[in-house]
Amino acid sequence: MHEIITTGFLFPNDLHAHWSVMIVLYPYITGLVAGAFIVSSLYHVFGVKELKPVARFSLVAAFAFLLFACTPLLFHLGHPERALNIMFTPKFTSAMSGFGYIYTFYLMIVLLEIWFVYRPEIIRRARETSGPLKALYWCLALGSLNDNENALALDHKIITVLAAIGIPSACILHGYVGFLFGSLKSNPWWSSPLMPVIFLLSAIVSGISILIVCYWLICRFSSLKLDTECIKTMFKYLWAFFIIDVTMEGLELLTHVYEAHEEWHIVSLMLSQRLGFSFYVLQMGICSLIPLIVLGFVVLKKMQDSTRIKLGLTCAALILIQVLAMRWNVIVGGQLFSKSLRGLTSYTPTVLGREGLVVALVLFVMPFVVMYVFNLILPLFDKEPKAEQQ
Amino acid sequence: MRHAADKTRDNMKNIDRRDFLKTGGKLCAGGLIVYTAELLLPRLGRSAKGPAYDWEKHLYGFVVDTTLCIGCGRCVKACKGENGVPEGFYRTWVERYRITEHEEVLVDSPRGALDGFTDIESEAKVVKSFFVPKLCNQCSKPNCVQVCPVGATYQTKEGVVLVDDKHCVGCSYCVQACPYGARYIDHHGRGVADKCTWCYHRIRQGKTTACVQVCPVGARLFGRVDDPEGPVAKLLHSKRLQVLKPETGNEPMVLYIGLDREVR
Amino acid sequence: MSYRSHIIRLVMIIVALVVVFALVRSFLIPESFGTYGHYRGDNLAEQMNMPLVHLESAFCRECHQEQHTSWQGSKHSVVNCEVCHGHWEIHNGNLKTMTAVKSNDACLLCHQALTGRPASVSQIKNFALHRAEKDEAKTGAQTCVECHNPHAPLETGA
Numbered sequence: 001m002h003e004i005i006t007t008g009f010l011f012p013n014d015l016h017a018h019w020s021v022m023i024v025l026y027p028y029i030t031g032l033v034a035g036a037f038i039v040s041s042l043y044h045v046f047g048v049k050e051l052k053p054v055a056r057f058s059l060v061a062a063f064a065f066l067l068f069a070c071t072p073l074l075f076h077l078g079h080p081e082r083a084l085n086i087m088f089t090p091k092f093t094s095a096m097s098g099f100g101y102i103y104t105f106y107l108m109i110v111l112l113e114i115w116f117v118y119r120p121e122i123i124r125r126a127r128e129t130s131g132p133l134k135a136l137y138w139c140l141a142l143g144s145l146n147d148n149e150n151a152l153a154l155d156h157k158i159i160t161v162l163a164a165i166g167i168p169s170a171c172i173l174h175g176y177v178g179f180l181f182g183s184l185k186s187n188p189w190w191s192s193p194l195m196p197v198i199f200l201l202s203a204i205v206s207g208i209s210i211l212i213v214c215y216w217l218i219c220r221f222s223s224l225k226l227d228t229e230c231i232k233t234m235f236k237y238l239w240a241f242f243i244i245d246v247t248m249e250g251l252e253l254l255t256h257v258y259e260a261h262e263e264w265h266i267v268s269l270m271l272s273q274r275l276g277f278s279f280y281v282l283q284m285g286i287c288s289l290i291p292l293i294v295l296g297f298v299v300l301k302k303m304q305d306s307t308r309i310k311l312g313l314t315c316a317a318l319i320l321i322q323v324l325a326m327r328w329n330v331i332v333g334g335q336l337f338s339k340s341l342r343g344l345t346s347y348t349p350t351v352l353g354r355e356g357l358v359v360a361l362v363l364f365v366m367p368f369v370v371m372y373v374f375n376l377i378l379p380l381f382d383k384e385p386k387a388e389q390q
Numbered sequence: 391m392r393h394a395a396d397k398t399r400d401n402m403k404n405i406d407r408r409d410f411l412k413t414g415g416k417l418c419a420g421g422l423i424v425y426t427a428e429l430l431l432p433r434l435g436r437s438a439k440g441p442a443y444d445w446e447k448h449l450y451g452f453v454v455d456t457t458l459c460i461g462c463g464r465c466v467k468a469c470k471g472e473n474g475v476p477e478g479f480y481r482t483w484v485e486r487y488r489i490t491e492h493e494e495v496l497v498d499s500p501r502g503a504l505d506g507f508t509d510i511e512s513e514a515k516v517v518k519s520f521f522v523p524k525l526c527n528q529c530s531k532p533n534c535v536q537v538c539p540v541g542a543t544y545q546t547k548e549g550v551v552l553v554d555d556k557h558c559v560g561c562s563y564c565v566q567a568c569p570y571g572a573r574y575i576d577h578h579g580r581g582v583a584d585k586c587t588w589c590y591h592r593i594r595q596g597k598t599t600a601c602v603q604v605c606p607v608g609a610r611l612f613g614r615v616d617d618p619e620g621p622v623a624k625l626l627h628s629k630r631l632q633v634l635k636p637e638t639g640n641e642p643m644v645l646y647i648g649l650d651r652e653v654r
Numbered sequence: 655m656s657y658r659s660h661i662i663r664l665v666m667i668i669v670a671l672v673v674v675f676a677l678v679r680s681f682l683i684p685e686s687f688g689t690y691g692h693y694r695g696d697n698l699a700e701q702m703n704m705p706l707v708h709l710e711s712a713f714c715r716e717c718h719q720e721q722h723t724s725w726q727g728s729k730h731s732v733v734n735c736e737v738c739h740g741h742w743e744i745h746n747g748n749l750k751t752m753t754a755v756k757s758n759d760a761c762l763l764c765h766q767a768l769t770g771r772p773a774s775v776s777q778i779k780n781f782a783l784h785r786a787e788k789d790e791a792k793t794g795a796q797t798c799v800e801c802h803n804p805h806a807p808l809e810t811g812a
Contacts, residue, residue, distance in 0.1 A: 009497040011571030012480045018562035078560015078581025085540040088683045096539035144660035151657040186569035339571045460771045462764045472707045506763045519770025544693035554697040591704035606732040
């Protein structure tokens with residue numbers, strides 16, 4: 001048990017922050033899912049042709065993150081062996097109950113969309129390989145190697161429908177997490193109608209950012225050629241969503257400061273004494289202002305593509321940090337002051353242990369392993385854009 | 391002849407496949423309807439291990455008179471003994487407020503007042519001081535029950551909010567939701583949410599709660615609010631009472647006499 | 655027709671999974687869940703039937719009539735037997751294991767003069783001062799109980 005530092009008076013049961021780094025990781029991962037899915041849907045539903053090179057990859061990224069989204073929660077629960085209670089006896093008055101069925105539903109949507117998008121590739125490989133690989137692809141195709149015009153046309157329609165259903169589903173999957181915090185009247189740092197909006201917007205920007213970073217890294221370390229129009233379009237959408245995101249976060253803080261409710265005294269003390277660096281320096285300062293301004297230049301100003309990409313990439317990395325800091329500041333921050341409104345406690349994540357930093361890091365890295373394994377079976381990117389069948 | 395036989399065979403295949411699909415489809419649709427119904431409708435008429443008395447005819451309330459409390463902490467000790475409350479967590483506790491001549495408010499609750507209080511030397515002169523016992527408010531509209539994702543915490547018809555320790559998954563949402571800090575989870579212990587139950591096992595036998603029984607000055611009072619002759623209802627109908635954090639809308643059922651503006 | 659075959663297979667797999675899950679759920683969901691509301695009905699009985707640790711002082715009267723009568727007529731009738739003598743559980747079944755708290759700390763928990771402590775309980779500043787004031791016979795008592803019978807605290811017989 002790590003030492004906690006308390007100041008002032010806390011209710012005797014308020015000493016410990018129950019929602020640890022695992023709970024910070026959960027919305028971060030589902031956020032990446034939502035953002036990656038939005039990019040994919042921008043292509044499949046809204047017809048943003050420039051995003052075609054990353055359309056498939058973003059779907060697979062969304063899926064990989066989704067697979068591991070629930071793992072931090074399982075490490076946190078007091079009784080993870082009872083985790084299925086959320087599927088057996090969900091209580092729908094609770095925002096958290098949405099986790100069971102909404103998560104499963106959305107996982108199915110993404111999985112189905114991936115299947116339909118990759119079907120032509122699966123069928124082609126089923127035909128061209130032999131032995132155990134052929135069996136694998138045959139199973140993946142569910143034993144049906146239809147790729148005639150009618151089948152593909154039907155697939156295309158279904159993909160559009162799935163992507164369209166997927167957008168509100170992604171919004172609900174991430175919005176409910178924000179609502180989980182925003183609807184809690186007992187915690188004045190969380191309670192706000194803006195919370196679901198802020199969570200969703202920061203989810204989108206983190207998702208776009210992770211795709212930018214991954215795409216650049218993959219192109220850098222493999223033979224894949226970076227499509228500059230694609231990455232420039234991602235910068236554009238990133239900037240647009242980020243402007244709205246920062247505005248909402250600023251509005252939230254401004255409302256707290258301006259209205260100066262009863263809790264503002266202890267909350268401002270908490271922010272300066274416990275979250276000074278992560279809140280004022282990282283979230284509101286460096287990692288908001290720099291990307292906000294620099295992305296503006298990246299999108300609007302005339303410059304060399306190589307410079308543009310370097311600047312945009314840096315901004316994407318800063319935004320990834322900003323969103324993580326925001327999750328930390330909201331979730332941990334809300335637990336650092338007592339309901340007595342008279343005291344502060346502290347939280348330091350352990351390095352080892354069930355809810356420690358090592359586990360958090362491993363869980364965060366696992367989706368990338370999944371993507372790597374996926375690529376061994378089905379390609380994340382088209383090598384030859386001209387051979388595209390869709 | 392062969393053509394006809396082939397055709398018949400093909401037709402038979404088609405019919406079989408069609409029938410199979412039709413029946414299969416019907417079965418699946420039926421299964422889905424049953425499942426959805428099960429999920430949405432409450433299970434009726436199962437398990438007869440119900441309450442032996444008419445729980446709709448017992449609505450309970452609690453009164454705390456802070457003007458009487460001497461801060462001895464016996465209530466905290468009795469509760470720990472009666473309910474096996476783990477070390478470092480509290481189902482009830484007593485807070486001490488000391489207001490100095492400079493309007494400074496000093497609040498403390500050493501180990502929840504398990505071993506009472508001792509006088510602390512303070513630089514400034516204390517002009518006003520009092521004790522405030524706290525416990526679960528057993529709210530009429532408990533938002534802790536509202537946020538439980540699995541239905542592990544619930545409200546009985548008598549107004550007592552309980553936690554099913556065999557169903558709780560330990561997500562801590564209810565602990566976060568409680569505006570009064572009345573709930574806790576011992577992650578190194580049982581890993582389930584816990585809180586004051588108004589000694590449900592005692593009150594169902596017509597006894598009073600452990601903390602009320604042990605209080606030497608009668609600062610705590612438990613009883614039925616729906617019995618106009620009972621002591622709680624009498625106070626309810628005569629004295630001016632307050633609750634903690636009324637702005638939450640939870641409608642707490644622990645009523646206070648002598649609450650000061652400094653008490654949260 | 656054949657161009658839809660992969661869809662049909664997909665739908666059947668999904669439906670099969672849903673049905674299997676529904677079956678698994680109906681086996682694993684607790685029996686009494688939903689009887690009285692969205693919770694496990696059996697828990698009510700579990701909570702009701704938890705063993706009592708403290709009993710009422712009236713119960714002690716059965717064996718300890720003399721002490722009980724004396725106690726009931728005294729100022730300490732507001733202090734239950736179990737406060738000084740431990741829960742019934744400790745005593746239960748073994749008539750020899752009855753404890754009795756005799757330390758000054760126990761008495762001072764209520765009787766120590768504290769800022770904010772209402773005058774309804776008689777309070778002393780500390781033991782030495784109180785003895786100096788009250789112990790006219792100069793007994794040199796070290797504990798409260800040497801002068802004050804806990805069952806009749808005001809009959810100091812000095």
